Amino acid sequence: MLQEERQNIIINQINLHHKVLTTDLSKLLNVSLDTVRRDLHELEESGRIVKVHGGAVSKSFHLPFQQPQVYAREEKKEIAYKALGLFKEGMNVLMGGGTIMLELARIIPKNHKGTVFTVSPLVALEIAQRSTIRVILIGGEVSHDAYVCTGPTVISQLSELRVDLSFIGANGLSVKDGLTDNDWDVMQVKKALMKASDKTAVLSISEKLDTTQKMQVSPLRSFECIITELSPNDKRLQKYAKVTKVV
Amino acid sequence: MLQEERQNIIINQINLHHKVLTTDLSKLLNVSLDTVRRDLHELEESGRIVKVHGGAVSKSFHLPFQQPQVYAREEKKEIAYKALGLFKEGMNVLMGGGTIMLELARIIPKNHKGTVFTVSPLVALEIAQRSTIRVILIGGEVSHDAYVCTGPTVISQLSELRVDLSFIGANGLSVKDGLTDNDWDVMQVKKALMKASDKTAVLSISEKLDTTQKMQVSPLRSFECIITELSPNDKRLQKYAKVTKVV
DNA sequence: AGAAATAATGCACGAATCAGCAAAATAAAA
DNA sequence: TTTTATTTTGCTGATTCGTGCATTATTTCT
Incomplete structure (x- = not known):
């Protein structure tokens, strides 16, 4: 040879x-x-x-020094735009933390009417900085890795709150286990976020579909919709579409 | 593999x-x-x-809040170092907002024992990011100009709190009118901060000495000490030294 | 302060690598 | 074709690398 x-x-x-x-x-x-x-x-x-x-x-598999500032930035922006479509004028919404929420915070129009409640200092600052919208930050212990407020204070404040819609980021998302997370405190907060809202939208990049983390936040059917960067009739989403709305 | x-x-x-x-x-x-x-x-x-x-x-979860030009940065750092001297191991402290607090947040040692309560999302994030210290953010409506949590939620949460020491930034500071501010909401928060703490230290650059704003937070004598970048026996501080401690 | 979890260190063993050398294959010349 | 030069291949032994285990520190939690 x-x-x-x-x-x-x-x-x-x-x-x-x-x-x-x-x-x-x-x-x-x-x-x-x-x-x-x-x-x-x-x-x-x-x-x-x-x-x-x-x-x-x-060569492509070996990514030498490519260090994206935010992983999958474009996909996340795409998701943020879809989510913004649900945020109608005058609504009160509740936002969780994570990079997708930050993208959403960045694109909220300057004079949008409504109030945003959030457990993320970063989201709060981003919105307060860029827009005149009312921002209420739900305070508590600041988690050292996710930069989100957690703990009993957060839970109790959220229990007294009622909003039209909440946006939650996903850590793991699957048909079988629903929305899952790997941090107990964050999981508790997400549960409380859902309880405080009429409807909840899950925001997730497709890469997280069919993955499961250690703790369940909530089963799929309790969500109003799932928002990904994929087209709603993408093959990967079909099994989810049977349980809830996909966008 | x-x-x-x-x-x-x-x-x-x-x-x-x-x-x-x-x-x-x-x-x-x-x-x-x-x-x-x-x-x-x-x-x-x-x-x-x-x-x-x-x-x-x-690593990419870096915080996008930037601080372009801080006025009198060096003086503020100096003040921050003096203030840090008061923050003993194991203390619970309460921090307000402003650029001096941010400098203080930056120099808190990574493994310092104690808990920091703050109404400033920026301070909270800075500490959570750089240190393993416990950070509790007092939530509320985020002010669009000072980026500080304000409003009744803040006041009521602070009323249930008791800490050893609080650090407050100054807007106006004079012997006659004490600590003054020009924003009603912020003034209310500062009052509440003081009520929640055994002792209160005022942090201010010397430039603000002998200036007065529209609303009084508290008279001079109610403060444990005043911290400026000046030497304690600087001429400008003498009249203050008669009423309270200067550092 | 003590217990449990996590991290660092040193060691051992097998697997992978490297360098040099000899055999084999190929190409070029007589 | 034979001979010679060049390249390619496989082998041996020394060395490095990657992994797991046992032990010792360190950190965290309570």
């Missing part, structure tokens, strides 16, 4: 699986490990792949 | 959920805790994530 032929096969395998193991290639091509290694070395020199210990990965 | 592959999965999990636990990753990836820890270590070294006790959090 020619060297070039072999290397083409290797490239092919990498494109196919994003990664290859040196030992696998050795068996597949019936050559020694050294030969495979030398091939990988050359392919790396010519910049076609990235060699790692144990094998090699495709 | 390739190391590279594993680390990509970890990054992805963190992007999705902002925070991951070492034990969860260990189960998810079917490797020992040590391996996960080493991965997290490497990812931190290359600057892609931030490691915390028990797991790791996303």
